[in-house]
Amino acid sequence: MTRADFAKLGLLGLGVLGMLAVPVLGDNYLVRLCTFVAMYSAMALAWNFIGGYAGYPSFATAAFFGLGAYVGALLQNHGVPMVPAWIAAMLVSAGFSLAVGAMILRLRGHYFAVGSIALVEILRQVASTWRDVTGGGNGLNVPMLPGGPGFAGMVFLYSMLAIALLAFAATLWVDKGRLGFGLRCIRQNEDAANMVGIDADRYKTIAFTLSGLFCGTAGAAYASWVAYIDPSDTFNILTTLKVPVMVMLGGAGTLYGPLIGVIVFIVLEETIWSSFLELHQAVLGTIIVILVFFLPGGLLKLRLPAALLSGGRR
């Protein structure tokens, strides 16, 4: 690792320390906001495996998130303690994405995009119609964490942070290793990658499974956090599009891009929410349009931050 790498890791460590201190120093609003930042960071890093490194336009994020939320909530309602329920949800989401990935990763481009959107729709339909188990459109209540809102806020912030850090560690492992190299080859030219001996199917499936694993875990933690889930909230098509937009805002297929994107996006969103309540969606849409036209490579591709991060060695 170079000195710049250490500097970036140090910066990240400072950020994490800051977020750890929030429950002690900040108010409930700030705790909630930081929990969202951690949750979306986990999902953005998760999407980055398949959407960023492998370049596959996956819109299945909400499918994994919702699946994890429902598995976690159902297990908790049947008496399983919280953390084991999350681990089970993680395993189920990983298994689901492995099985589904083996099928739909054979599709490319638009067909893959549509297949992955369809996953969200199908799971949402199942969750809304399978009343006996999922409660249908009425949703599910999840047992509240005892100990008061302040304590619960701290527990969930730290949990989400832990999931995000695990996702970051996995990204670090992928980025520096053989897997990341293979995925980048696939993004550039899958046929050529296959030709030179990269097992594209295996690599893509691993990336997709990692993506499902972390989204599902974040979903399970989310279900325990908000203590109530319903199909339209968890299998939300907006989530499925928002996460890729966050990653692209920061820089897809990079180590720190997803994190930067999440922070900038959430700060923008919060400012917009508070000042343009009626125009919230329109302003968000405008940001997306501006992003596509003026920041196609994400914020990391801008000259200035790159120069700052590499310590002025460019």
Next chain:
Amino acid sequence: MDMQTLINGLVLGGLYACIAVGFSLVWGVLNVINMMHGSFIVLGAYLAYYVFAIAGIHPFFAVPLVGGLLFAGGYLLQRGVINRVVDQPVLITLVLTFGLDMILYNAMVLGFSATPRRVALDMGVLEFGTMVLPVDRIAAMALALLLTGLLYFLLRSSRVGRAIVAVRMDREAAALMGIRVEHIYAVTFGLGAFMAGAAGCLIAIVYPFSPAMTGLFLGKAFVVCVVGGLGSVPGALVGGLVLGIIESYSGAWLGPQHAITVGFVLMILLLLTRPTGLMGKVGYE
């Protein structure tokens, strides 16, 4: 009873074909998944509603006016905005049209409110034995099929239609033959918007509608395209009718709440087995 289910399915299928054909054309020719298509349909329905409320024009006759307005809007949007990124990967164009859709959707919620509306015209029913056929639905289906047919002939035999097909087949070669690709892209997008607006006029009279339904229409368009095959009018027609009939029967047998799930499962299965769709040609996707 069974014939009734079939007729219901055909009526639904005709409307689905009309909903999807513009979406399919844009996807096939421009390689852009237009996330705004559902909003275009709802916008068309509202325009038809206001034309009826203000001028008293029956929505069926408002089709040229509403469609024309959407064509103009679609042409300008493609010419001014989407053409700039039309060669980018699917993620970029999809995210762009999604962003534009958020703006349009927000404008519609503010302008039209979220209250469901409907053009209430009682056109009576036809009865054949045990079958009941509401005239408005049958007429809407007939008009939907007529419009789809007109689009087919436009693509087959008009100058601009043949240019669209040429651009679809090979963009560079078409440009070398003197076709203005930018213009043809914009016309194609405009035609997609026209068909969405026309479908909106027909829906205005058959179902209650509100801005919240944009996602529903978009979902239908997706399924129809994948089932039938991209970018061709016969594909959208077959896909629409197949989906309508399947939804109608699965609604009758399994209960209406499962009809949509069946449609999406069908789509995934077809994606895996025949990604080019029922009517698609290999290597033409």
